[in-house]
Amino acid sequence: MxxxxxxxxxxxxxxxxxxxxxxxxxxxxxxxxxxxxxxxxxxxxxxxxxxxxxxxxxxxxxxxxxxxxxxxxxxxxxxxxxxxxxxxxxxxxxxxxxxxxxxxxxxxxxxxxxxxxxxxxxxxxxxxxxxxxxxxxxxxxxxxxxxxxxxxxxxxxxxxxxxxxxxxxxxxxxxxxxxxxxxxxxxxxxxxxxxxxxxxxxxASGVIKKVNQSFLIIVGLVSALFAAVIFLVNFFLNREVVVPLKRITRVAEEVSIGHMDVDFEPLTNDEIGNLAKAFKRMKRSLNMAMKTLRVINHDREL
Structure with a gap:
């Protein structure tokens, strides 16, 4: 799942x-x-x-x-x-x-x-x-x-x-x-x-009621804090990981069908940026290999 x-x-x-x-x-x-x-x-x-x-x-x-x-x-x-x-x-x-x-x-x-x-x-x-x-x-x-x-x-x-x-x-x-x-x-x-x-x-009834109210307030605050953390982590994950990965995936798909005019832009210096740089080098190597292959095929045709 x-x-x-x-x-x-x-x-x-x-x-x-x-x-x-x-x-x-x-x-x-x-x-x-x-x-x-x-x-x-x-x-x-x-x-x-x-x-x-x-x-x-x-x-x-x-x-x-x-x-x-x-x-x-x-x-x-x-x-x-x-x-x-x-x-x-x-x-x-x-x-x-x-x-x-x-x-x-x-x-x-x-x-x-x-x-x-x-x-x-x-x-x-x-x-x-x-x-x-x-x-x-x-x-x-x-x-x-x-x-x-x-x-x-x-x-x-x-x-x-x-x-x-x-x-x-x-x-x-x-x-x-x-x-x-x-x-x-x-x-x-x-x-x-x-x-x-x-x-x-x-x-004790009044005291217990106040304790229960304090408990609910504190648990509510802790839950709200956790919810805020989840939101912030998701926001950061989406902006710093998911969106760059989608961008790299989209460029890689374009390159895979022969569109060499697109490029991988390493916008950060973290692991995602390093991945983009690696794809950029791979694209460059692939482009050079394809040029070499075209030259070889052209020479054979002559």
Whole structure:
């Protein structure tokens, strides 16, 4: 099939193949880089938020809860609970427009407050932390009714004895807490048990859309660049190779039928010009040979 094609067509096919392979390879590479950069950026933002919430928890556990422990027996104060403090601080943060679609949750398998109850997806994450004690963090994307979100989760373990004052058994828990939340959940915890996953969720739909738009723009620019290269190569090939070759072919055909008044004009010093010079020398030699042959034939006739 290729043998039947002209030189320009062969070069066009070759360049189109290069275009397809180049755009495909660069597209895959670009998509990988953009996705990784996006994930790294979102991870950095999520880490900043979750570290902030961890600091709020630590402050509550070390400075607020101990001061209020004596009062809990007479009046349970949720403000003394680390999870409550972190959640409330985050809700204040969400009042700012740029954080409106961000979420924080301490997804718990057996919570005191039902708003912390882990759903099936979050339950799998907590169980994953329980099975693999060396797993310190997980990240990923999750589809929700409101759109895709990027999440970062860390294990939450019972690390302080003070937590067991409310979460060991219902009998040991403050009566005011039992009156508020009941005895259905939040008990039988043990020191160092992983009971929850600390999770921050960031909106991802808009970010993914921007990444896809950037991908399409860059691939479009690369494709346009390749198309421009194909056009320029074809233009150069046509002007510098195809047209001179056609001219040489036309002159050679004229010479082949005896028209010696035409000549090969070497317009360039490249290989095409050298070819024209070679044909010109061949024509000169052929012309001399034909003159010699005519002289010999004339002498024979005499």
């Amino acid at each position: 290729l043998k039947k094609l002209k030189l320009k067509q062969k070069f066009t096919i070759l360049l189109l193949l290069i275009l397809i392979v180049g755009v495909s390879f660069s597209g895959i590479t670009l998509a990988t880089v953009l996705n990784q950069n996006t994930k790294d950026e979102m991870t950095a933002k999520a880490l900043s938020l979750i570290d902030t919430m961890s600091s709020v928890r630590e402050y509550t556990l070390t400075q607020i809860t101990p001061e209020l422990m004596d009062d809990i027996t007479t009046k349970f104060l949720p403000q003394a609970v680390a999870e409550y403090s972190a959640r409330e601080v985050f809700e204040i943060l969400r009042k700012r427009a740029e954080y409106r679609d961000f979420f924080y949750k301490e997804a718990t398998l057996n919570p005191t407050n039902l708003r912390d109850k882990a759903d099936s997806f979050e339950t799998r994450i907590v169980e994953g932390f329980r099975k693999n004690k060396n797993l310190k963090q997980v990240t990923g994307f999750r589809s929700l009714p409101g759109g895709d979100v990027f999440y970062l989760a860390r294990p939450l373990a019972v690390t302080k004895e003070i937590c067991l004052a409310c979460h060991s058994t219902p009998d040991a828990a403050p009566k005011t807490m039992i009156e508020r939340y009941g005895t259905a959940g939040g008990f039988n915890w043990h020191l160092n048990d992983i009971v929850a996953a600390q999770m921050v969720s960031l909106p």
